[in-house]
Amino acid sequence: MVNAVLEAPRVEPAAGAHIGIQKVSHHFDLPDGPLPVLDAIDLDLKPGEFVALLGPSGCGKSTLLRLVAGLEPAGRGTLTQDGKPITRPDPSRIVVFQDPTLYPWRSVRDNVALGLQARGVLAAQRGRVDEALARVGLSAYAKLLPHQLSGGMAQRVALARALVNDPALLVMDEPLGKLDSLTRLTMQSELVALWQRARFSALLVTHDVEEALFMAQRVIVLSERPARIVGELVNPLPYPRQRGSAQLAELRHEALRLLGLDATW
Numbered sequence: 001m002v003n004a005v006l007e008a009p010r011v012e013p014a015a016g017a018h019i020g021i022q023k024v025s026h027h028f029d030l031p032d033g034p035l036p037v038l039d040a041i042d043l044d045l046k047p048g049e050f051v052a053l054l055g056p057s058g059c060g061k062s063t064l065l066r067l068v069a070g071l072e073p074a075g076r077g078t079l080t081q082d083g084k085p086i087t088r089p090d091p092s093r094i095v096v097f098q099d100p101t102l103y104p105w106r107s108v109r110d111n112v113a114l115g116l117q118a119r120g121v122l123a124a125q126r127g128r129v130d131e132a133l134a135r136v137g138l139s140a141y142a143k144l145l146p147h148q149l150s151g152g153m154a155q156r157v158a159l160a161r162a163l164v165n166d167p168a169l170l171v172m173d174e175p176l177g178k179l180d181s182l183t184r185l186t187m188q189s190e191l192v193a194l195w196q197r198a199r200f201s202a203l204l205v206t207h208d209v210e211e212a213l214f215m216a217q218r219v220i221v222l223s224e225r226p227a228r229i230v231g232e233l234v235n236p237l238p239y240p241r242q243r244g245s246a247q248l249a250e251l252r253h254e255a256l257r258l259l260g261l262d263a264t265w
């Protein structure tokens, strides 16, 4: 298991993206007819803001992330980055999924370097790979192959591969979903620390109410499919946050109420 203490090299502050989601609705065409998935979503992600999306399984969270990433066009409405329409994927918007999807025959370092290759960055700039590895605390593991890593380390490699590009927006779809609960708690803090240092805008999808509230400044609660916004929880607590705080418990209660769940347990 890797030591969770992060090194702190100097990092250029990245200008976080301003993401505008205006009246976005979306459906999928199925053999039996259209399947409505998103219903008039309005959301403004300010530069450098950390927002989490919370909602029932299958409500449309990943679909919304895919639209923001530019992986598919929205059925209706508009999505913009810094005022310009999002029409295709762009290296300034990086997606991290639940599965780290590393190349098994490439070392940790070479997997991270792929993030740069995807942008055609010159070999001379590969020092950025070392910096990205340091940012996720993996400098000492650069030569290992993916099968030699724990789940948490593999996900750190995926994060380094994303961060090597200094993204303006980091889109995360259940990035910690496959980790054991202790590693997950550690990585929640690490991700927040990475975000605080680099100041990219962050959009996180999670099923975990505590995770959303612990990490994000703002939590958007979605309804059952087709997803519409049923509430928004602002967490003003400064970072680093205390997990057991009374304010977090209060916000959790409110989140569960918005999700239609019994909040007494």
Ligand SMILES: Nc1ncnc2c1ncn2[C@@H]1O[C@H](COP(=O)(O)OP(=O)(O)OP(=O)(O)O)[C@@H](O)[C@H]1O
Residues within 6 Å of the ligand: 028, 029, 035, 037, 055, 056, 057, 058, 059, 060, 061, 062, 063, 064, 207, 225
């Ligand atoms: N490419 C697709 N074609 C048809 N239907 C799709 C497609 N992608 C997603 N869906 C459907 O759209 C709905 C929303 O899916 P989505 O993955 O966005 O939900 P989610 O909230 O991320 O789910 P979960 O929390 O379980 O990961 C689901 O009913 C899913 O079956």
